[in-house]
Amino acid sequence: MLQPESEGDLARMIRSANAPMAIRGGGTRAPVEAGDLTTRRMTGITLYEPGALTLVAWAGTPMAEIDAALEAERQRLAFEPWEAARVLGRSGTSTLGGCVATNASGPRRMVAGAARDAVIGVRFVDGEGQVVKNGGRVMKNVTGLDLAKLLCGSRGRLGVLTEVALKLLPGVAASVTLAAEGLTPEDAVAAMSVALSTPFEVTGAAHDPAAGTFLRIEGGGDSVAYRADRLAAALPGEWRQIDADPWPAIRDATRFAGVEGDLWRVSVRPSHAPALVAALPGRWLMDWGGGLIWAETPPGTDLRAQMTCAGHATLVRAAPETHATLGTLHPEPDAVKRLTGGIVSKFDPKALFAHS
Amino acid sequence: MQMPDPNPAILSRKAAVVRRLAEALPEGAVIHAPEEVRAYECDALTAYACPPLAVVLASSTEEVSACLAVCHEEGVPVVPRGAGTSLAGGSLPTADAVVLGVARLNEVLEVSYPDRMIRVQTGITNLAVTGAVEEDGFFYAPDPSSQLACAIAGNIAMNSGGAHCLKYGVTTNNLLGVTVVLMDGTVVEIGGGHMDAPGLDLLGVICGSEGQLGVVTEATLRILPKPEGARPVLIGFDESEIAGQCVSDILKAGILPVAIEFMDHPAIIACEAFAGAGYPDCAALLIVEVEGSDAEIDAQLDRIEEIARRLDPVELRASTSAEESAAIWLGRKSAFGAMGQMGDYICLDGTIPVGELPRVLNGITELTESYGLRVANVFHAGDGNMHPLIIFDANTEGDLEKAEALGADILRLCVEVGGCLTGEHGVGVEKRDLMEVQFDPADLEAQMRVKDVFDPKWLLNPAKVFPLSVSAGRRAA
Numbered sequence A: 001m002l003q004p005e006s007e008g009d010l011a012r013m014i015r016s017a018n019a020p021m022a023i024r025g026g027g028t029r030a031p032v033e034a035g036d037l038t039t040r041r042m043t044g045i046t047l048y049e050p051g052a053l054t055l056v057a058w059a060g061t062p063m064a065e066i067d068a069a070l071e072a073e074r075q076r077l078a079f080e081p082w083e084a085a086r087v088l089g090r091s092g093t094s095t096l097g098g099c100v101a102t103n104a105s106g107p108r109r110m111v112a113g114a115a116r117d118a119v120i121g122v123r124f125v126d127g128e129g130q131v132v133k134n135g136g137r138v139m140k141n142v143t144g145l146d147l148a149k150l151l152c153g154s155r156g157r158l159g160v161l162t163e164v165a166l167k168l169l170p171g172v173a174a175s176v177t178l179a180a181e182g183l184t185p186e187d188a189v190a191a192m193s194v195a196l197s198t199p200f201e202v203t204g205a206a207h208d209p210a211a212g213t214f215l216r217i218e219g220g221g222d223s224v225a226y227r228a229d230r231l232a233a234a235l236p237g238e239w240r241q242i243d244a245d246p247w248p249a250i251r252d253a254t255r256f257a258g259v260e261g262d263l264w265r266v267s268v269r270p271s272h273a274p275a276l277v278a279a280l281p282g283r284w285l286m287d288w289g290g291g292l293i294w295a296e297t298p299p300g301t302d303l304r305a306q307m308t309c310a311g312h313a314t315l316v317r318a319a320p321e322t323h324a325t326l327g328t329l330h331p332e333p334d335a336v337k338r339l340t341g342g343i344v345s346k347f348d349p350k351a352l353f354a355h356s
Numbered sequence B: 001m002q003m004p005d006p007n008p009a010i011l012s013r014k015a016a017v018v019r020r021l022a023e024a025l026p027e028g029a030v031i032h033a034p035e036e037v038r039a040y041e042c043d044a045l046t047a048y049a050c051p052p053l054a055v056v057l058a059s060s061t062e063e064v065s066a067c068l069a070v071c072h073e074e075g076v077p078v079v080p081r082g083a084g085t086s087l088a089g090g091s092l093p094t095a096d097a098v099v100l101g102v103a104r105l106n107e108v109l110e111v112s113y114p115d116r117m118i119r120v121q122t123g124i125t126n127l128a129v130t131g132a133v134e135e136d137g138f139f140y141a142p143d144p145s146s147q148l149a150c151a152i153a154g155n156i157a158m159n160s161g162g163a164h165c166l167k168y169g170v171t172t173n174n175l176l177g178v179t180v181v182l183m184d185g186t187v188v189e190i191g192g193g194h195m196d197a198p199g200l201d202l203l204g205v206i207c208g209s210e211g212q213l214g215v216v217t218e219a220t221l222r223i224l225p226k227p228e229g230a231r232p233v234l235i236g237f238d239e240s241e242i243a244g245q246c247v248s249d250i251l252k253a254g255i256l257p258v259a260i261e262f263m264d265h266p267a268i269i270a271c272e273a274f275a276g277a278g279y280p281d282c283a284a285l286l287i288v289e290v291e292g293s294d295a296e297i298d299a300q301l302d303r304i305e306e307i308a309r310r311l312d313p314v315e316l317r318a319s320t321s322a323e324e325s326a327a328i329w330l331g332r333k334s335a336f337g338a339m340g341q342m343g344d345y346i347c348l349d350g351t352i353p354v355g356e357l358p359r360v361l362n363g364i365t366e367l368t369e370s371y372g373l374r375v376a377n378v379f380h381a382g383d384g385n386m387h388p389l390i391i392f393d394a395n396t397e398g399d400l401e402k403a404e405a406l407g408a409d410i411l412r413l414c415v416e417v418g419g420c421l422t423g424e425h426g427v428g429v430e431k432r433d434l435m436e437v438q439f440d441p442a443d444l445e446a447q448m449r450v451k452d453v454f455d456p457k458w459l460l461n462p463a464k465v466f467p468l469s470v471s472a473g474r475r476a477a
């Protein structure tokens, strides 16, 4: 196992490598095996300026460490990253690099942006062992091509992230969840749409056919109470405030942990969600007002064949053979594939990261 | 500023190139008479101008594709153009290039409130996007000061921002999809009404690529419900440092205003003389705007007031009505006009970490004095996006060069404290030769490799973004 302790170390390892290596952070999405390269020795927050809403850390820093630092200053990550360990049945802990490389985003993504929107700078080592930096530590930066965005969600195909700079949000003093029961998928999406079209700043909108429809409002105490009341009045049907906090379970889709079956994350227009879930063969859960659907399928089923609308489906959990036959990521149209393939071969000409 | 010599082989084939373009495009789409192409010789960076070989004004994605295919075959460079308001010379032509304008592509293609998105052709102006949805209570968030004139095409190419970006983000955070035409004419669809990319985030790298990768003809944009209301507070301080401190304190306290604007003394004086907004004569002014219901606004303004009072402001005026809000914004909104009266100006947009504001403001004052020029600063302080306006006299021999040299020094200072050359206007030709101040060779190489994939012949928007010496090998190939 390759465990570089610095960016320089890592660059040397890559320059001398001639066989493919998988890049791993904390091993929550895939176990860390012999021959893999892990960033877990490259950890630590290198800069945290609460007054500038920015934090910079090494890629191997556990997300838990970052969360703790932010909590101490009552700040938070806008994108509410989801944690894959539960649903994949793994014991590792997520790292910043893994989180950014998979663009992992939770319920707040629909209004506050994804990981890619919070990342303001990266450093990485490409497939030739070159250290590259892009972006920086300032919130607005249009200097040159935005490779930081390209690295977010690149799943290690372009290089190994070594350092990431993030834009932060102030923390919230209070959070209220409104719930309704028994809505059809159509009614749920319609209600969530009404909610997301109000000025009351809904930061969570999810529908779980087994548990209900949920709307979240966050902010200062008085303001949250006011907006929750106004929102409830604007919505059709019966809504009540609940004490329980359903959002961690929605974020991590824990309903699908510990059971058989493949698991997908599907991104569609919210208005296309009801028709899509009607065609699904197994259990499902809607987040992002219907824009994100978690779906369970019998092992080996190609969910993409059920999709008649635009969007994309990522295979989150399946047997290795299924990942191989169906593809983890949604197939791209030819013109896009040519661009993507071209970029990958420029950044990783020796195909060292082909199995990341 | 140096531009590469035009390719004589292309200049001598002008008639043939124009003929092929005219054959491929409808009547009226190709402009080639010297007196007519002159209208496209520059953008808002008027210090540099060069009439292009020809201009194509396309009315559809197919026409953009046809134009690009011809230019690709002929080996003719193409300069994409929106409304031509770039402050960085992003749409400055070369004599051997075809300017490809998208201003006629200005239709709204689809509005979907259930999906909170709008699909437009990219020649539409920024303000017209909000105009299309505002009666229904929605708006498009990125709001560059040029929003009445600038096109979504240029906004996407420059990843433009505005005063309200602190809360809502810049263009890239509000862009869901594009139709982009590659230099060889291939039309590519990326993203759409859904979120995030299935694989590599090509949308993320196309946004802000300054016309280097393709010509964007359609865009899917996120629209947001309008807030219940918004009101600002005006806070004046005796020292710039303290105003900078106030910005950090507000952010640290957990308040996220929609805008925090900063004006320094020369800017206050100029705006006051121009607009008579009743600003106090002090070292620094902040305008902090918050949103929500009336009660929520009052609560946030109270907290901001409390933070500011601890720093002993010379003036503190919270708006309680639409009229008072307008009065507070009046001076700020007329800043560009006011500066225009002081002389010619260069507007920089280097961005710095918020904590470095005092140091950089002092540094700018020192540099300015050493050059014997005047600088006024009006900027987005919440995200550290400076806007030093360097005042000079274009009719005085050598003054432009002096102003540019000062500008370069200021931008070096921004990079030195951990910031960047440009926060919203883009690199264009203006900051092209400073790129090596911020980036190492490997950093630029990585960016140029992406361009190699999209535009292997390096025909799109020539001589921009990358220093000529750095891109020489690729341009010659």
Ligand SMILES: Cc1cc2nc3c(=O)[nH]c(=O)nc-3n(C[C@H](O)[C@H](O)[C@H](O)COP(=O)(O)OP(=O)(O)OC[C@H]3O[C@@H](n4cnc5c(N)ncnc54)[C@H](O)[C@@H]3O)c2cc1C
Residues within 6 Å of the ligand: B043, B044, B079, B080, B081, B082, B083, B084, B085, B086, B087, B089, B090, B091, B102, B122, B143, B144, B145, B146, B149, B150, B151, B152, B153, B154, B155, B156, B157, B158, B159, B160, B161, B162, B163, B210, B211, B212, B214, B215, B216, B217, B336, B424, B425, B426, B461
């Ligand atoms: C008074 C004034 C105030 C301003 N205020 C702000 C501000 O607050 N915030 C801010 O961010 N900017 C501001 N700007 C700068 C400018 O308005 C923005 O950069 C704007 O986005 C440019 O849009 P445009 O349509 O005019 O683009 P153009 O000037 O036509 O082009 C800009 C760049 O985009 C490329 N391009 C144009 N169309 C396409 C296309 N279809 N496909 C690919 N590339 C294309 C061009 O090649 C060029 O590189 C201001 C400018 C002025 C004059």
